[in-house]
Amino acid sequence: MKIPAKVFRLFILTLMLCMAGPSSADETVDTTGNEKVPFGIRDYDIGLAHNFTLHDVDGEKFELEKTRGRWVFLHFWASWCGPCREEMPAIQKLSDEIKSDKFQIVMINTAEDEDTIFEFLAALNVELSSLMDIDGMVTEVWKPRGLPTTFLISPKGEIRYQAIGGRDWGKTEYIDFVEHLIKSTD
Amino acid sequence: MLNILPILVVVASTHTVLPITVKTPELEINFMPRTPNQLGSFYEARGFPKAMRDLLSKQCFITVGILNTSKEKIWHDLSNWQFSVAGKPIKREHRDYWKKRWQDMAVPLSKQSTFRWTLIPETLDYLPDEHEGGNIILPFTDQPISLTATFLKGDNRQGKKITIQTDKLYCAEDPQ
Numbered sequence: 001m002k003i004p005a006k007v008f009r010l011f012i013l014t015l016m017l018c019m020a021g022p023s024s025a026d027e028t029v030d031t032t033g034n035e036k037v038p039f040g041i042r043d044y045d046i047g048l049a050h051n052f053t054l055h056d057v058d059g060e061k062f063e064l065e066k067t068r069g070r071w072v073f074l075h076f077w078a079s080w081c082g083p084c085r086e087e088m089p090a091i092q093k094l095s096d097e098i099k100s101d102k103f104q105i106v107m108i109n110t111a112e113d114e115d116t117i118f119e120f121l122a123a124l125n126v127e128l129s130s131l132m133d134i135d136g137m138v139t140e141v142w143k144p145r146g147l148p149t150t151f152l153i154s155p156k157g158e159i160r161y162q163a164i165g166g167r168d169w170g171k172t173e174y175i176d177f178v179e180h181l182i183k184s185t186d
Numbered sequence: 187m188l189n190i191l192p193i194l195v196v197v198a199s200t201h202t203v204l205p206i207t208v209k210t211p212e213l214e215i216n217f218m219p220r221t222p223n224q225l226g227s228f229y230e231a232r233g234f235p236k237a238m239r240d241l242l243s244k245q246c247f248i249t250v251g252i253l254n255t256s257k258e259k260i261w262h263d264l265s266n267w268q269f270s271v272a273g274k275p276i277k278r279e280h281r282d283y284w285k286k287r288w289q290d291m292a293v294p295l296s297k298q299s300t301f302r303w304t305l306i307p308e309t310l311d312y313l314p315d316e317h318e319g320g321n322i323i324l325p326f327t328d329q330p331i332s333l334t335a336t337f338l339k340g341d342n343r344q345g346k347k348i349t350i351q352t353d354k355l356y357c358a359e360d361p362q
Contacts, residue, residue: 042313078303080232111299136299145310146318147303164316
């Protein structure tokens, strides 16, 4: 029996739709195809990020401009800030989950010394390193809303999002969001 | 027209110095007075110079936490906070005043920075469910302090005005 072409095309289309199924990326986009922004993260499209140069606790020099081509998770913190302490393990989890050379976590300690930073991170048993904004001047220029604050910077060096206060970055919704950002710029 | 909304003051302790919470349908504001000993310990642990700590220990420190419980943006501006004692206004020093004091005392920049981050911002837009806070510094008094503060709703500060009022703020003193 010959199957009419119109029916055959409809059958193939239905089959393709069934095979596609839901994907994790689909769950992180809204109906317009944009990223679904999780709770506590606000659009913050204010243009190019201020460049800065700082050293980390190991003495390594870091320059923000050299991160172009990657999404940068720029996190301001201090040891005396309670929510910063609570948030660190979640940032470690995010770091563990996102294994991509298109994503980099950059921590900036605000106005504390090397010993304080080292002891704080060691006590929390996290493997995260941190830059040292010893005189607090980089933090002054960036003007986070408070501590902690995280900025998400696009591979083009543009500030795109700001996270308000401490967030549970280890939760699926945040990991999916970051993964979607990375995929969207592949 | 200024709308003074119903305010619920929750007394959280029966000690001399009371942390209090002021609630409106849109905001929840916590006031936690800090003793000179608490402040001294905090700043000493962070290597603040003695002269700086001595000056701060003579002030009245109150840690304020503000939570936007509404579905709209709410603007806070400390210039719209009026403090008074026994009907007479008292002045809350602006962060620029402290900046000048620290500069005059040649306080290291790192300590100046940390100090600034412990203060509540002079102005801030609170998004729905956002909680931010920090310290306010008043001249020390053993009398109850009254506060009337106004906030504005809306993206462009053109929405409803919210006013809160309390007469139950106190400076905390170290136990005798």
